[in-house]
Amino acid sequence: MLSATAITRRFGRTLALDRVDFRAYPGEIHALVGENGAGKSTLINIFAGRLKPGSGTVALNGEALVTGSAHAALKAGIAAVYQSPMLFERMSWEENLALGGFGTRTLLNDLAGAAGRARTIAAGLGFKLPPDGAPVERRSVGERVRLEILRALSFEPRVLILDEPTGVLAPAELEAFVDTLRRLRAAGRIVVIVTHRLAEAIAVADRVTVLRHGRVVATRTAGETSAAELARLMIGDVAASPTKSTKARLRTPDDSAPIAVHGAPALVVENLTLAGEGRRLLDGVSFSVAAGEIAGVAGVDGNGQRELVEVMAGLRKPTAGRLRVVPDRQALAVIAQNRDLDGLILDMPLWENLLLARAVRERFARRGWLQRSSAMAFCAGVLDRYPIRSAGAASLAAALSGGNRQRLAVARALAGDPRVLVVHDVCRGLDLHATAEVHRRLREFAAAGGAVLLISSDLDELMALSSSLHVMTRGRLVAATAADRDAERIGLLMSGAAAES
Amino acid sequence: MGGAIKWRIATMATSLGAIASAIAIISIVLLALGASPLAVFSDLWQGAFGNWLAATDTLVKSTPLVFTGLAIAIAFQGALWNIGADGQLIIGALAAGAIGPALGRWPHPIAIALMMAAGAAGGALWGGLAGWLRARREVNEVISTIMLNFVAVQILSWAVHGPLMEPSRSFPKSVTIAPTAQLAFYLEPSRLNVGMVLALVFAVGCHLGLFHSARGFELRAIGRNRRASAFFGIPIARITVAAMALSGALAGVGGAVQVSAITHRLYETMSPGWGYEAIAVALVARLNPLAIVPAAILFGALDNGSQAMQRADAVSPVLVNVIQGLVIIILVAFDAVAARGMRGALLGDAEGAVAASDAAAEAGDA
Numbered sequence: 001m002l003s004a005t006a007i008t009r010r011f012g013r014t015l016a017l018d019r020v021d022f023r024a025y026p027g028e029i030h031a032l033v034g035e036n037g038a039g040k041s042t043l044i045n046i047f048a049g050r051l052k053p054g055s056g057t058v059a060l061n062g063e064a065l066v067t068g069s070a071h072a073a074l075k076a077g078i079a080a081v082y083q084s085p086m087l088f089e090r091m092s093w094e095e096n097l098a099l100g101g102f103g104t105r106t107l108l109n110d111l112a113g114a115a116g117r118a119r120t121i122a123a124g125l126g127f128k129l130p131p132d133g134a135p136v137e138r139r140s141v142g143e144r145v146r147l148e149i150l151r152a153l154s155f156e157p158r159v160l161i162l163d164e165p166t167g168v169l170a171p172a173e174l175e176a177f178v179d180t181l182r183r184l185r186a187a188g189r190i191v192v193i194v195t196h197r198l199a200e201a202i203a204v205a206d207r208v209t210v211l212r213h214g215r216v217v218a219t220r221t222a223g224e225t226s227a228a229e230l231a232r233l234m235i236g237d238v239a240a241s242p243t244k245s246t247k248a249r250l251r252t253p254d255d256s257a258p259i260a261v262h263g264a265p266a267l268v269v270e271n272l273t274l275a276g277e278g279r280r281l282l283d284g285v286s287f288s289v290a291a292g293e294i295a296g297v298a299g300v301d302g303n304g305q306r307e308l309v310e311v312m313a314g315l316r317k318p319t320a321g322r323l324r325v326v327p328d329r330q331a332l333a334v335i336a337q338n339r340d341l342d343g344l345i346l347d348m349p350l351w352e353n354l355l356l357a358r359a360v361r362e363r364f365a366r367r368g369w370l371q372r373s374s375a376m377a378f379c380a381g382v383l384d385r386y387p388i389r390s391a392g393a394a395s396l397a398a399a400l401s402g403g404n405r406q407r408l409a410v411a412r413a414l415a416g417d418p419r420v421l422v423v424h425d426v427c428r429g430l431d432l433h434a435t436a437e438v439h440r441r442l443r444e445f446a447a448a449g450g451a452v453l454l455i456s457s458d459l460d461e462l463m464a465l466s467s468s469l470h471v472m473t474r475g476r477l478v479a480a481t482a483a484d485r486d487a488e489r490i491g492l493l494m495s496g497a498a499a500e501s
Numbered sequence: 502m503g504g505a506i507k508w509r510i511a512t513m514a515t516s517l518g519a520i521a522s523a524i525a526i527i528s529i530v531l532l533a534l535g536a537s538p539l540a541v542f543s544d545l546w547q548g549a550f551g552n553w554l555a556a557t558d559t560l561v562k563s564t565p566l567v568f569t570g571l572a573i574a575i576a577f578q579g580a581l582w583n584i585g586a587d588g589q590l591i592i593g594a595l596a597a598g599a600i601g602p603a604l605g606r607w608p609h610p611i612a613i614a615l616m617m618a619a620g621a622a623g624g625a626l627w628g629g630l631a632g633w634l635r636a637r638r639e640v641n642e643v644i645s646t647i648m649l650n651f652v653a654v655q656i657l658s659w660a661v662h663g664p665l666m667e668p669s670r671s672f673p674k675s676v677t678i679a680p681t682a683q684l685a686f687y688l689e690p691s692r693l694n695v696g697m698v699l700a701l702v703f704a705v706g707c708h709l710g711l712f713h714s715a716r717g718f719e720l721r722a723i724g725r726n727r728r729a730s731a732f733f734g735i736p737i738a739r740i741t742v743a744a745m746a747l748s749g750a751l752a753g754v755g756g757a758v759q760v761s762a763i764t765h766r767l768y769e770t771m772s773p774g775w776g777y778e779a780i781a782v783a784l785v786a787r788l789n790p791l792a793i794v795p796a797a798i799l800f801g802a803l804d805n806g807s808q809a810m811q812r813a814d815a816v817s818p819v820l821v822n823v824i825q826g827l828v829i830i831i832l833v834a835f836d837a838v839a840a841r842g843m844r845g846a847l848l849g850d851a852e853g854a855v856a857a858s859d860a861a862a863e864a865g866d867a
Contacts, residue, residue: 313732336732345726355718356733365715372713 001025002047002078002159002190007056009042016042017053018214024159024207029181029191031201031222034211035234035431040194041083043211044161047192048080049073060159077158081151081165083194083429085144089137093130094118097151118150125149126176128302141337141425142169142301142457153180159190164429166200173300178204198227198234210234231432263291265326266451267420272321274307274475281307282318283475289420289451294442296466297455297477301425304475305455309334309424312453325420330359333418335409337425337455343409346398350390351379353397353408359416382411403434410441421445424455439465512787515835519785520799523827527820541814545821548809549802555809557691561763563801565590565772567700568755569779570786570793571707572628576748577788578711580724581741585631585646586752587776588653589624593753595657596623598760598767599665601678612681616761617699617754624753625746627653632745636738642745650776661767675767684762696758700794703751707790720744752776781829800825 004022008015017039024030034040045051047058052068059065066072073080087096098114115132122129127146130139136147145165152160160181166174181191181204195201201208202222209219210233218233267289274282282304289295299305310316311323313334325332336342344353355361355375364375379393388404388411400408406426413421423442427435442465446452455472456462462469469480528538550556569586576583596619604612627649634640658673665675684694711717720740723730731737756771764771782800786792803825807818 310732314734315731334732341726342728342732345722345729347725348722352718352722356722356729356735358734361715361718368715370713370715370718 001059001061002192003059004043004046005057005059007043007046007053007058009039009046009051009053015214017046020056020211020214020216022209022216024190024192026158026188026190027185028207029185029193029205031205031208032192032194032211033198033201033208033230033234035433038211038234039214040211041163042214044080044163044192044194047073047078047159047161049078050080074155077155078161079152079155079157079159080161081145081148081163083163085141085148087136087144087147090135092133092135093139093147094133096136096147097154117154121150121153122146124176125180126173140302140306141428145169146173149177157189159192160184161192161194163194165193166195166197169300198230201230202227234432263449265289266291267326267332267453268322268324270322270324272308272311272323273319274304274311274316275319276307280475282311285321285475285477287470287477287479289453291419291449291451292446293468294446294452294454294466296462296469297453297472298459298462298469298480299455299457299472301457303472305424305472306337307475308472309336309422309455312422327419331419333357333359333413333416333421335413335421335423335426337428339405339409344397344405347396349394349396350383350388350400350408351376351393354379354382354412354415357412357416359418360412363416378415382408382415386411403430406430406434406438410438414441414445418450420451420453422453422455425457426454427456427458427461435461513792516785516787516792516796516832519828519831519835522831523824526827527824531816536814536816541810541816541820544813545803545806545810547806547813549806551809553688554691555805557688557693559798559802559805560697561692561694562805563798564696564700564762565755565759565775566779566782566797566800567697567704567794568758569752569775570782570797571700571703571790572624572748572751572755572776573779573783574786574788574790574793575707575711575720575744575751576628577783578724579720579740579744580727581632581635581745581748582643583628583631583646583745583748584643584780585627585649585653585776586748586779587772587774588646588650589627589749589752590756590759590776591650591653591657591771592627592756593620593624593750594756594760594771595653595660595767596620596753597682597757598675598678599660601682601760601766602676603679604682605679607679607681609681612679613684613761616678616682616757620753620755620757620760621750622753624749624751624756626749628749628752629742629746631749632742635745636741657767657771658769661769665767667766673769677766678760682761683765684758686762692763694762696762699754699758700797703754704790704794707751707793711790716740716743752779778825781825784829784832 002022002024004020007017007020007022009017020039020043022043032040032043042051046053046067049065049068049070049072057064058067060076060078063076065076065078087093088099091099094111094115097118098111119129121127127150129146130143136144139147146169149162149165152162166177169177181193184191185206193201193205202225205222207219207221208225208230210217210230212234220230265288269288270286272282272285273280285304285308287295297305297308307316311318312332313336314329340346345356355364355370360375360378364371364378376393382388383390383393386407388400388407390400390404397405397408410426413423421442426442427438430438439461442452442454452465454462454466471478471480524542528542531538531541548555549559569590572586572589573583597616600619601616604615607615628646631640631642631645631649634645635642661673661675667674667676684696687693687695709717711721719730719735722733722735723737723740727737755775759771760767778800779797782793782796785799786796803821807821810816810820811818
């Protein structure tokens with residue numbers, strides 16, 4: 001039994017965990033749900049030894065664990081997969097796996113052996129691995145999470161902790177992955193899974209514990225609760241609408257989807273091709289997004305979405321093809337997938353983070369000199385309007401919670417009055433509140449005549465928001481017709497790609 | 502409110518704490534050796550600031566450290582690890598020393614301006630070369646700047662043995678620069694000159710450039726997160742070359758001031774290692790241009806006071822190097838920012854910065 005008793009943890013003046021008691025039993029999949037900032041990450045970080053609790057104890061099968069030591073946690077058999085993968089950027093994926101687990105039992109690093117064992121586990125899961133010897137640095141978030149999962153499984157852990165692992169998996173991968181979790185359960189292991197998807201928590205887990213504001217509010221048996229009840233427990237005072245399961249949602253047209261009234265094309269991409277890593281990362285991608293349209297791009301993460309965004313942002317030059325924005329490239333704003341690495345400068349104040357957007361920077365620069373006080377006042381206004389919970393325009397971005405970081409990214413993208421918005425997994429890791437808010441902002445932007453390219457691994461989100469849909473597979477973009485707007489058809493396209501490429 | 506300001510005050514406090522700790526550790530060592538720390542530090546102080554001559558000489562010795570310190574700060578703010586301020590200073594001095602003898606026909610202010618411009622151009626060339634190699638050829642600037650230091654030393658040596666050697670050819674030194682190209686001493690016998698004033702002007706300029714200009718913001722953004730900077734269309738390559746050239750120019754002006762005010766000609770050795778000491782100065786100053794000035798004066802005072810300390814207490818002046826080294830080690834050991842910067846230098850990615858900010862993020866999450 002994995003148990004936490006009376007865990008309290010503070011960060012400065014903030015109480016992240018308040019006398020939390022938690023129990024998970026062998027042969028159980030236990031889901032941990034809660035809003036952003038509820039304390040889920042803090043709790044699993046304490047289990048994994050990444051954080052030391054202020055007070056309280058952690059025990060595995062009755063034996064107290066040395067807290068605050070990742071090594072001790074691992075030795076006790078607790079392995080964790082984090083939402084932001086912890087990998088060595090400049091090392092190949094084989095080296096990463098060998099360092100993390102596969103190779104740790106031998107004195108010499110056995111890269112080939114590690115890769116072989118990883119392939120065996122990956123094949124069982126239906127995971128696709130990167131090309132031999134590929135460094136991690138250019139891999140997508142989805143590929144990184146898959147590597148992390150393999151690494152954690154290589155320890156044959158007694159306790160496996162997963163922080164939002166399913167967001168980046170394809171439907172077919174998801175099934176195999178859940179099967180793996182069930183096998184672990186059957187072998188008497190403990191699986192703790194952190195998730196925002198309540199339907200998933202109920203479907204996968206045996207029991208669900210709800211955290212709110214650093215406290216455990218309830219633990220429910222999955223069979224005896226509902227998504228609606230969990231949502232209520234999570235949010236507290238606010239009434240939540242019941243979350244439909246993915247399948248049900250996909251089959252019924254969403255009333256809130258925008259009506260397709262489109263203006264002139266605002267973003268036109270013709271035959272965009274990007275060669276690299278010995279293959280075509282983007283292969284003749286053509287599409288256009290009209291003013292007022294939200295165009296969705298579905299697909300398993302790692303099929304060229306990241307490269308498409310990088311080309312849009314001007315970070316990479318395409319090998320061939322054209323990209324046209326009306327009226328010009330300045331009118332395009334991008335919200336990148338990995339907000340901490342690509343979107344924010346954590347040790348800069350918030351007002352300077354807003355200045356990263358060229359349009360904002362140009363607005364507050366006169367002959368090359370920054371109008372600091374007006375930029376700060378502008379930032380204070382943004383913080384107020386969105387609203388972003390922070391200690392003010394001069395506080396550091398690092399002090400923002402995940403949801404507030406994303407609000408800042410959205411606010412910044414819209415601050416430059418763009419005509420075209422390219423967003424990539426914009427709601428990944430956000431809670432219900434924040435997700436609804438971001439969706440509302442996107443709809444408003446489109447309603448006001450903006451064009452949105454919504455790249456997402458969340459089918460629910462794509463179905464709810466987009467008026468046209470494309471599927472990305474192995475660097476190619478296929479337009480989905482109205483007849484294709486069906487979960488199984490799209491899932492087939494996506495997972496088929498995952499198995500082949 | 503004012504999180505960033507509080508953070509800045511905290512980092513400055515760490516610097517002062519590191520200095521105090523270094524002095525405390527040295528005191529214990531001195532006590533163990535049977536010497537009186539009080540006497541030693543008092544003599545150190547006397548040697549650095551005890552009288553008019555000592556105090557002005559401290560300022561004179563600090564001046565090149567301000568220039569090289571600013572050079573380091575500008576580069577490090579952009580995560581460009583310029584270890585070549587020494588070479589850039591040498592090339593700047595060489596350029597100024599080479600044109601200096603020919604400036605006799607020019608009025609004093611113009612001759613001085615030409616000296617400084619030559620120094621800046623020489624340093625900019627040397628720094629900019631490393632910047633170009635980094636931006637266009639992906640050559641690690643740590644390696645290229647260190648190598649360019651050796652090249653600079655050899656070029657200077659060749660110049661004072663060869664084309665620039667004085668006519669009598671008895672000693673490896675160049676012809677004296679024209680009197681119009683010389684910066685006068687104000688209150689002789691003190692060697693006080695306008696160099697320190699110039700250094701202050703440059704420090705203010707660097708501060709404004711870094712924190713009040715759009716380009717300075719872009720440079721700091723690159724230094725803190727290259728990937729995000731690239732995503733937002735900041736021209737990384739261009740700014741890398743420009744920042745390294747500017748960094749070199751600052752060191753080069755330091756070299757020109759040294760020739761113009763102090764040596765009046767070129768010798769085989771133009772720098773006792775100011776370019777390296779400047780790294781310590783810049784770290785103590787937290788890469789803040791205005792704080793470079795007091796940090797440089799502190800290091801200049803330690804250098805200057807060490808001789809008096811040796812005479813009075815028979816304590817080796819090496820003790821001062823130990824203090825300087827201790828300050829840096831303590832600072833790096835207790836300071837996440839410096840540690841992260843160094844890790845960033847070694848790994849060349851933003852992952853370190855992200856990991857180091859995790860704790861803060863956790864606080865925000867809760």
